[in-house]
Amino acid sequence: MALPLYLSDDFAVVLALKQSDFSDRDIPEGNEFERWTIFNQYVLRNNQETQEQQDVIWSRFCAVYLPAMVDRLISHLPVPLDADEQYAYSEDTKHASDFAVFNPWHEMLVQVQHVPYIGKYLRSKDPLAAQGKLLPQVLAQRVAAVGARWDAKLRSPSITQEERDLYMGAATSAVQLLSTICIHFINEPDRTRVVARETQVKLGKILMVWSRRYRHQFLGDVSQRMLEFMSGVIDPIFVRMRRIYQNCDVCGLDSCQVRTRLMACSRCRTIRYCTPEHQRADWSDDGHKLFCFGTEY
Ligand SMILES: [Zn+2]
Ligand SMILES: [Zn+2]
Structure with a gap:
């Protein structure tokens, strides 16, 4: 059995951040459905490790590959060429903007969002980490672009339970990721420098709806948290969370x-x-x- 540590390199190969030692394992750009499938298999495999081993794998992944991964997510998302309808949750949502929130690089960031290396990367002044400063804006823009459509889907009387779970899950994880990343930027008093005003307006509308309608669910909590962040509040809870995320609390x-x-x-x-x-x-x-x-x- 391979040492679990090597899983971080496996993730890098499937995310096209590293060439495989076995060339048959490299996934050609555009074969995004294949990549998504293999990525999910790796996540499942990783989930079978102990929590400590998973943390080691994510830590090593972030230490080595985080700048390249964020660069991919922000600037070099591929265009899916294979079976693109399989990305969309259902036939009527065949939109490129879904792929922007719904791809393995985004999902990888969801997986590693609480690893302390994220905090180190986001506060680094090294040019290698420059893209990290754009993360809140880009993630916010992408959620704003899909928000109204996903919400219409959630309100549709004809939605199946399975679809509803998928949309709720995707919306929750996207807003949670965004708010977690934003927590690292609470020391910026002018929050429009973190998320542009225009994006805040568009995103704010949908988050307002979700924070009310889903107030007893996690989506309501994270929507509320993000609204507070954008409004410029310095909630003591944010300060505490930031210290915990950056591992400098105790x-x-x-x-x-x-x-x-x-x-x-x-x-x-x-x-x-x-x-x-x-x-x-x-x-x-x-x-x-x-x-x-x-x-x-
Ligand atoms: Zn150390
Ligand atoms: Zn001590």
Whole structure:
């Protein structure tokens, strides 16, 4: 059995971020339905690992491939050539804008959104990480482009339960991802520099509807959270969430509760400790050693 760690390279191959060592495993650009199918198989395989192993795989993936993946997602989404109708949830939604929210690169970002390397990447000033600054705007634009159509679908009396689940799931995960990424930008007082005013207006309309209609569901919560972000609120919960996402809330040693004067691990800068002693104590085969990777960003 291959070491699970290699799964991060498998994901990179299927996402066309790395060439396979076995050329038959590279998926030609445009064969997007095939890519989507294989990607989902990998996600299922990954879900069979322990939570810790999954975190190691995602951490390594983000450390090595995150800049290339975001670049793909933002600037180089392929055009599906094969069986494009299979992307759409149903026949009447055969829209290219669906693919923008509904593709393996977007789904990969959904999977890794809470990995601390995301925070490191988003705050990095390295040119390699420049695309990350565009992520909130691009994701917001894409959700705004599909929102009204997906909502009409959700309100349609003829929708099947299966379709409803698919649309609800897709809308929830897209808005959740957007709000999670935006949390990293709460220190920007002018939120129109994060999500442009025009996009905010368009997106705001649909989020307002969802925050009311689905207020007892997760879609309502994340829509509300995103509306608050756009309105410029600095909710203490956002501050707390940002600290948790960036892994700088508490000393990295599990048994320690110290929250002040923490120092980052100099290699990965994705975890912080109160003292060098606690850093050493956490550097074990089942501790931070597993998650610590250098990055180019
Ligand atoms: Zn400590
Ligand atoms: Zn480290």
